[in-house]
Structures are given as structure tokens and as C-alpha cells.
Amino acid sequence: MAPLLMGPVLPGAAWTILGVGILSVLCYRELARATGFFRQRSLSIIVVLGIIATTFASADHRYGFLVAIPPLVIVLLAMVAILRDEPRGYTQRVALGILSFLLFGHCLGYIGYMANDPDYRPIILLIILAVELNDVFAYLSGKLFGHRKLAPHTSPGKTLGGALGALI
Amino acid sequence: MEEWQVQPACDIGLTRNQRRLSLRREVGLESAITCLAWRALTRSYLALVHRLQIRGRENLPHHPPFVLIANHASHLDAVVLGAMLPARFAGSVFPIAAGDTFFTKRSSSIFATAWMNALPIWRKNCGTHSLEELRARLLRGENIYILFPEGTRTRDGAMAKFKPGLGRLVAGTEVPIIPCRLQGTFESLPATRSLPRPKKVSVMIGQPLAFSGVSNDREGWESIAAKLEEAVRALEN
Numbered sequence: 166m167a168p169l170l171m172g173p174v175l176p177g178a179a180w181t182i183l184g185v186g187i188l189s190v191l192c193y194r195e196l197a198r199a200t201g202f203f204r205q206r207s208l209s210i211i212v213v214l215g216i217i218a219t220t221f222a223s224a225d226h227r228y229g230f231l232v233a234i235p236p237l238v239i240v241l242l243a244m245v246a247i248l249r250d251e252p253r254g255y256t257q258r259v260a261l262g263i264l265s266f267l268l269f270g271h272c273l274g275y276i277g278y279m280a281n282d283p284d285y286r287p288i289i290l291l292i293i294l295a296v297e298l299n300d301v302f303a304y305l306s307g308k309l310f311g312h313r314k315l316a317p318h319t320s321p322g323k324t325l326g327g328a329l330g331a332l333i
Numbered sequence: 334m335e336e337w338q339v340q341p342a343c344d345i346g347l348t349r350n351q352r353r354l355s356l357r358r359e360v361g362l363e364s365a366i367t368c369l370a371w372r373a374l375t376r377s378y379l380a381l382v383h384r385l386q387i388r389g390r391e392n393l394p395h396h397p398p399f400v401l402i403a404n405h406a407s408h409l410d411a412v413v414l415g416a417m418l419p420a421r422f423a424g425s426v427f428p429i430a431a432g433d434t435f436f437t438k439r440s441s442s443i444f445a446t447a448w449m450n451a452l453p454i455w456r457k458n459c460g461t462h463s464l465e466e467l468r469a470r471l472l473r474g475e476n477i478y479i480l481f482p483e484g485t486r487t488r489d490g491a492m493a494k495f496k497p498g499l500g501r502l503v504a505g506t507e508v509p510i511i512p513c514r515l516q517g518t519f520e521s522l523p524a525t526r527s528l529p530r531p532k533k534v535s536v537m538i539g540q541p542l543a544f545s546g547v548s549n550d551r552e553g554w555e556s557i558a559a560k561l562e563e564a565v566r567a568l569e570n
Contacts (some may be wrong), residue, residue, distance in 0.1 A: 189372075194361065194362075194363075197362075197511045198344065198345055198361065199341050200339050200341065201338070201339055201341055201342065203342065203359075203361045206362060206365060206424070213362065244490070253337065257339075
């Protein structure tokens with residue numbers, strides 16, 4: 166997976182921003198399918214449009230627009246969800262839409278925005294490498310020192326030793 | 334009004350190939366967009382090449398679930414029935430297609446699912462489980478099926494007897510069945526041709542029928558099939 170993520174970073178900033186945009190949409194798609202949010206088609210469209218707008222803001226190097234997108238998306242989600250005229254579950258639907266956009270649109274969008282820096286390559290590659298090493302250390306220290314489970318109902322394989330190794 | 338619940342996609346965990354062949358396949362945003370594009374393309378084609386005429390639009394329900402059935406003469410039939418439905422139903426319309434025709438090769442199954450949004454039914458090994466799964470999916474409330482109860486395309490233009498499998502989907506339920514009569518599709522694209530002729534095609538949409546009082550057993554299914562066959566034949570005039 167890491168080589169695949171590093172692939173768009175090396176050719177250039179535009180490829181990095183595009184790669185981050187595509188990754189954001191794919192990640193959002195997985196969350197939408199895992200939670201059933203994809204069935205809320207109009208809200209899904211708003212989240213995807215927000216991700217596309219974030220990608221354009223990064224590509225155009227417009228920081229003001231980048232930070233303006235989240236409140237716009239939140240307001241649109243809240244408004245469009247009202248139009249469905251289904252008050253039951255309104256808060257859950259809007260909250261899930263907001264969480265999806267903030268995680269995969271706005272947060273990931275910052276990685277794309279970083280590509281506007283002339284020295285973006287080492288920064289982004291360092292982020293990818295740090296995440297990979299975090300996983301590797303978590304696995305190794307968990308195997309060597311991990312006995313006490315961290316959250317057995319949520320993630321049965323994770324141990325306290327592994328979590329500390331990841332922190333280091 | 335139902336409480337909103339976190340309910341993962343029914344086809345989660347399946348590989349791409351398994352998803353295409355599964356009756357649990359659900360339609361996401363990208364599939365809804367391709368369905369809309371397909372609808373626009375086919376409507377333009379049918380209007381220009383086949384001068385499609387639709388009568389009885391007022392008989393179409395305003396929201397799903399419902400089942401559209403018609404006489405079957407051509408591969409154009411599902412295209413015509415899908416194209417005549419309003420755009421707001423795009424992504425909710427599922428033609429039930431012969432698995433042995435459309436889902437054996439990878440390329441045809443990709444086309445059938447990505448563009449036509451078809452669900453497979455295996456004519457030779459159509460088990461109870463498949464029909465029950467289709468029924469459960471229909472009763473969940475958001476789907477529209479396009480079905481051809483004859484089971485295969487006519488080879489001589491005459492309509493054959495309806496098979497009772499359709500009855501199994503709707504017996505004892507409030508789901509309306511809309512009988513339709515297609516004319517001109519046999520002349521345009523019969524089973525012996527691979528490219529269509531530019532003949533006029535028309536659809537007559539009949540009054541919806543429901544079978545909530547019919548028993549969900551063999552006798553009930555056969556009576557439903559017989560009534561629907563009669564309804565479709567009556568639309569010929």
C-alpha cells in the first residue's frame with residue numbers, strides 16, 4: 166500500500182493533489198458503505214462535492230477557500246437533510262455526513278494542500294512513512310511485549326504493549 | 334417514519350466479482366450516476382431511432398416498490414421499460430436478467446450491472462433461495478423490478494404462458510404489479526438479430542394489480558401468473 170500512496174507524490178504537485186482527492190473519495194465511499202450513509206444520496210452528493218471543492222482549492226492554492234469549504238458543507242448538509250422531511254434520525258444523518266467530510270475531505274485535503282509547498286515531497290513522504298512505521302512498531306512490540314488487551318471488544322488483536330510501541 | 338440506523342451495505346465484504354453476481358448488490362452514488370447516464374442515452378436512442386410512444390403513464394406508481402412486467406420479444410424490452418420510468422427512480426430500477434445470458438462473461442456482467450443495473454436470475458438453477466431473496470429485497474421498500482414472466486424471448490412473436498415464479502415474489506404482499514404491453518420490439522430486434530432495425534416501438538402501461546389476498550403457495554403463484562398473463566394480453570387491443 167505504501168508504494169501506491171507514494172506513487173503520485175513523486176511525479177509532481179498536481180498528481181499529489183489529484184491522488185489525495187481520489188483517495189478521499191475512496192475512503193469516504195468505504196465509510197458510507199460501512200455505515201449505510203450511501204443510501205442518503207443527496208447528502209452523499211454534498212460530501213463528494215465538498216471533497217472535489219477541497220481538491221480544487223488545493224490545486225488553486227487558495228487557503229481562504231479551503232477553510233471556507235467545511236462550514237459551507239456543514240450548512241448544506243443540515244439544509245438538505247431537512248428537505249427530506251424525516252425528523253427521525255436527522256441528527257444522526259447530518260452528524261455522519263459532517264464527520265465523513267471533515268475526516269476525508271478536510272483533513273486529508275490538507276495533505277493535498279501541502280503539495281503547494283516547494284519542498285512538499287519530503288514532508289508528505291515522511292507522513293506516509295511515519296504511519297507505516299507506526300503500524301510496524303505496533304505489530305512488533307505487540308508480538309514481543311503485548312499481553313494485556315487494549316480494547317478487546319473493538320479490536321481483539323490490539324494490546325497495550327503494541328499501542329506503546331506505536332506511540333514511540 | 335422509521336428511525337435511522339447504522340446499517341452497512343448488504344454486499345459489504347464481497348469481492349467485486351461476487352458483488353456483480355449477488356442479489357444483495359446495492360447501488361451507490363457512482364452506480365446511480367451511470368444509471369442516469371444510461372437512461373439519458375437510451376431515451377435519446379429510443380426517441381430518435383424507434384420513435385418510442387408511451388401510453389398509460391398515469392398508471393405508474395409515484396414511489397417504489399413495484400414490479401413492471403411485460404411480454405418478452407427482444408433485448409430491447411428491458412431498455413424500453415427502464416427508459417420510460419422517471420429519472421428520480423434511477424438507481425432503484427433493477428431489471429431481472431438471465432444469468433446464463435448476461436452474467437457468464439466478465440464484460441457482459443460489468444455492462445449488465447454498471448449500466449443496466451441488472452440482477453441475475455439463473456433460469457436453469459433458479460432455487461427457492463434466490464426467489465426468496467428477491468422477495469425480501471422487494472419488500473424492503475426501495476426497489477423496482479423489471480420482469481419478463483415468459484422466462485425467455487419469443488421466437489415467433491407470439492406471447493408464451495407466464496411462469497409462476499413471479500407469483501412467488503408478490504403473493505400475499507401489497508406490492509403493485511404493473512402489466513405492460515410492448516409492441517415493435519420483436520420487429521426491431523428479434524432473437525435472431527444482433528443489431529436492431531429502426532422500427533417504431535410502443536408501450537401500453539396497464540392498471541396496477543396487487544395480490545395481498547392471494548396465498549403464498551403454488552396454487553396462489555399460478556393464479557397470479559394467469560391473471561397477469563390475461564392483463565398483458567388485454568393490453569394488446
